[in-house]
Amino acid sequence: MGYVGSDLWELRQLVGQRLLALPGAQVLVLDGEGNALFQRRVDTGLWEIPAGSCEPGSSFAQTAVMELAEETGLAVDERDLEPFACLSAAEHHVLDYPNGDRVHAFAMCFVARLWTGSLRAEVDEVVEFRWAPLIAPPTPMHGPTTEVLRLFDAYTASGAFQAG
Numbered sequence: 001m002g003y004v005g006s007d008l009w010e011l012r013q014l015v016g017q018r019l020l021a022l023p024g025a026q027v028l029v030l031d032g033e034g035n036a037l038f039q040r041r042v043d044t045g046l047w048e049i050p051a052g053s054c055e056p057g058s059s060f061a062q063t064a065v066m067e068l069a070e071e072t073g074l075a076v077d078e079r080d081l082e083p084f085a086c087l088s089a090a091e092h093h094v095l096d097y098p099n100g101d102r103v104h105a106f107a108m109c110f111v112a113r114l115w116t117g118s119l120r121a122e123v124d125e126v127v128e129f130r131w132a133p134l135i136a137p138p139t140p141m142h143g144p145t146t147e148v149l150r151l152f153d154a155y156t157a158s159g160a161f162q163a164g
Contacts, residue, residue, distance in 0.1 A: 073120030
């Protein structure tokens with residue numbers, strides 16, 4: 001499902017554009033060579049990783065599975081998602097959308113190394129995909145994605161879950 005008709009869209013009809021706290025998930029998809037899947041957003045033209053907000057009753061892992069499938073056409077099993085960080089710091093994850101909406105997003109970040117399916121863009125959200133090395137992601141990059149990549153690098157180096 002796209003934005004229109006989602007739980008967040010319905011909430012916006014009631015509260016307007018005020019800043020909302022919003023839980024969600026981000027998925028760093030890696031291929032066998034260590035390249036990451038990036039997608040370019042329709043609304044801003046920035047590159048990011050698949051991500052989205054939770055719907056009522058869904059967990060972080062369920063949200064990751066649903067958003068990945070919706071935005072990319074790829075399927076991943078919840079058991080194959082590895083949580084590596086939580087992105088919540090306001091300086092990295094307050095999002096201003098072109099329509100004026102603002103959210104302070106709290107996202108569980110997962111890495112997925114196993115998946116099935118073929119890439120298929122959600123036309124309302126994604127312009128194109130690109131596989132790229134983590135050390136050379138496409139630009140211009142969405143700010144929160146830059147932070148997620150930094151957190152993943154720290155997780156890889158330390159083995160410890162990251163909070164940012």
